[in-house]
Amino acid sequence: MAAPKKGRPQGGQGRPGRSLAFILIVMVALTGGMFLSGHTTPRLGIDLAGGTSITLQAKSQPGKPNAVNKANMDTAVNIIERRVNGLGVSEAEVQTQGDDNIVVNIPKGTNEKQAREQVGSTAQLYFRPVLKQEVGAKSPDPSPSPSESGKDKDSGKDDGKKDDGKKDEGSGEKATDPSASATPQGRAVTDGLKDEKDPKASETPKPDPSASAAADKLNKDFAALDCSNEKTRTKVSENAKPEDPMVACGKSSDGKTWLKYILGPAAVEGKDVTQSKAVFDQQRGIWIVTLKFSDGGAKKFSDITTKLKTQSPPMNQFGIVLDGDVVSAPSVSTTLDANAEISGSFTQQSADDLANILSFGALPLSFDVQSVQTVTAAMGGDQLEAGLIAGAIGLALVIIYLVLYYRGLSLIALLSLLASAVLTYALMTLLGPAIGFALNLPAVCGAIVAIGITADSFIVYFERVRDEVREGRTLRPAVERAWPRARRTILVSDFVSFLAAAVLYIVTVGKVQGFAFTLGLTTLLDVVVVFLFTKPLMTILARKKFFANGHKWSGLDPKRLGAKPPLRRSRRATAPVDHPKEA
């Protein structure tokens, strides 16, 4: 919208029909689009449709002043989205709002309490040794994993999909030559570690006699697991504890096929990772992901890599497990500690993704649950109904007022309001699937308030026209002369309105945004309607006898407006006659 401009060619003056035809076509197109897209009603927000809305706010962390940034927020949204969908919710939406808020909207029928616990808690990232790996479909015969894993260790070297290369620099910890023999089921680890007595390490080998029942169950689960099915995929890892082995799904490195895994107990936790970056390796010309561990993490990591490097594929891999999903499963060829890298067929994107997950595995940020709103569908329906009734009554009042005051002119106002309503409704409906716009209660309020704003523009124009008629002009020139001045006023004031809406939208969160969005949208539409609909319609109607002759009911009766056809009347003569009660 522009500052007031003068002397622009008067739009639509010559060809009112064109503008009208144009806007009618737009209306038809939008309505058609609405039906074609199959969305004939606007998407309703949680407060109208029923459901739960949770607002989380990122806490700024001591020592990390810039932790709350867009990248971190986006990562958090991704993680939370996975979790919410892990609850078996369909159409849940997770969005950032403002700088540091995440709003989670969960449609009706979900366990709100569970959802809240899930979304607010820290993401769980673990490094777990891979005990078994298969292509993700259900395997017909469950072959116990020990039998499979007893391959020769050498064959494993260098043929992992994700090959690990980096030597740890300056750590004297390079575990001595892997003397460990490849005993089945990764048991090598225990002796692979010369001087370590890691309790975890002794736990790693699963087929502990006492745990054989658990192992059986694991194998059974593994056999039954079908990773190509989204539901089972999210379900399978639901209750896995870090200290137990688990089955999980993950995409293969090319991202095309699903693989399923049996994973050992967690060896390293996500919070042990202090830094991770995606780096382009100039020498090799590939993307790699570098890792840095905390002191404790480095030790654990060197333990696990020492164990793993002696294993044969697929057991020389560790799975990076985020919230139960294997996001990556690099294989290991050397012992690593504080600094490590993962190489593979990364693109920049996938390297970035993995780096994000690794560095923020313990979630980039911690969140506070700020508000939880649960609305039953019944209540939402009531509110929507009340809002619509209120809107209808408000509209009716406006119409009555306009008809009483402007008589025939109100026809133009009504048609314009109608055009505005059609455009608003169609856009709202289409914006649902397009940008995720959801009509919530404040948005309904915004739309109702906008009735007033839209009507204001007509009033500004009508009053201008009437002023011109009062000057003694006949209608056609009056309509044209009134337009540039009314146009300027409308633009200026609509701009202010729009500014208010835009500022509201940008700085606020949650419900307020819906309101601001509707207000901004309707303000823009107001301009469009006034320019392309109201004005041309006015031009056309000004040619009609009813209006041009100033019919009593046209709202433009010069007599009523106080203009007298013989232009030269004196004020003093008319005033007392016309208005005896004048002050």
Add this chain to the structure above:
Amino acid sequence: MSKLGNLGARLYRGEVGYDFIGKRKMWYGVSILITITAIVALAVQGLNMGIEFKGGAVYTIPKTTATADQARDVAKDVTGHEAIVQKVGKDGLRIQIGGISPTQADKVSEKLADEFKVDVKDINAEKVGPSWGEQIAKKAWTGLAVFLVLCVIYLAIAFEWRMAIAALVALIHDITITVGVYALVGFEVTPGTVIGLLTILGYSLYDTVVVFDSLKEQAKDITKQTRWTYSEVANRSINSTLVRSINTTVVALLPVAGLLFIGGGVLGAGMLNDISLSLFVGLAAGAYSSIFIATPLVADLKEREPQMKALKKRILTKRAAAAAKGDSAEGGQTSFEKDEPQDTVEDDEDGETAGAGSVVGQRRTQPQSRGRGRGRPSGKRR
């Protein structure tokens, strides 16, 4: 209605009018009084902040046979906090408990469901952490500041800095009044209220802009005439846009009133009510301020300009001369070129001065178009 129509015409022509500018001191006084009242009320009573700002929970049970007392007891049992319980609609209850954690809030829902034999899923709950309100408030203030700055910049460009300042003062005035009403009456302040308040800003400005726009247009060539002072032109602008201001305000208030009394009334307290209440109060304040505060302020500021001072001086001298010469007579008008004196003489008494003024002023540029000196109403032709 027809009377109203005529009134419009007369206002337009300046046949009737109210001397907004002349009586501005009085209205400034009224506004200062209101503002002081608002500030005192705010200081003494403070605002009744909703749970969104304090932390706590609100439950709405759409249908229950339970009474408010029962609900209060249950809430007290579980949380140890006093609850505010309201009837909503026919047989619904709205239970508000401040200062409890979300975990406690869960227990309350369960207990309520248990106690009143409704499904937990049928209870609407809004649970808010204590720091949420701080954030909302912070954002609201940021929004307010950003908006005000942008508006001042925009108005300063589209109009001029004096108008921008006057509009700013009027806006702050509106906010104060609205907040004052909230403090006085004790309405609950919720995010809905904040939304409403921020919306008012845009709306109040909308009104102001309409008047300013007319003022700018009418004062365009003001220094090229010696008939009307800036203040008189300003007064004329207010009067001629009065119908428009009233109409736009009424039309804006009607849907809001619909929201407030019908939408809110059906459901009891709620978002609809909160927004529309603050809108209602704010819109009224906004209409008032754009007429009685903003434009007179512009006139005040403008009259301090040297050229406007000079203009005023010239006009006063001229009028004095005219009064001396053709004193007794309105009849004097014919003898003066450009009609100034006669208008002054006759209009000054009843505050119509400025109203007639700009019409005449405009006509001056094309004197040939007038019939006799009195043909003012038809004079505006370009």
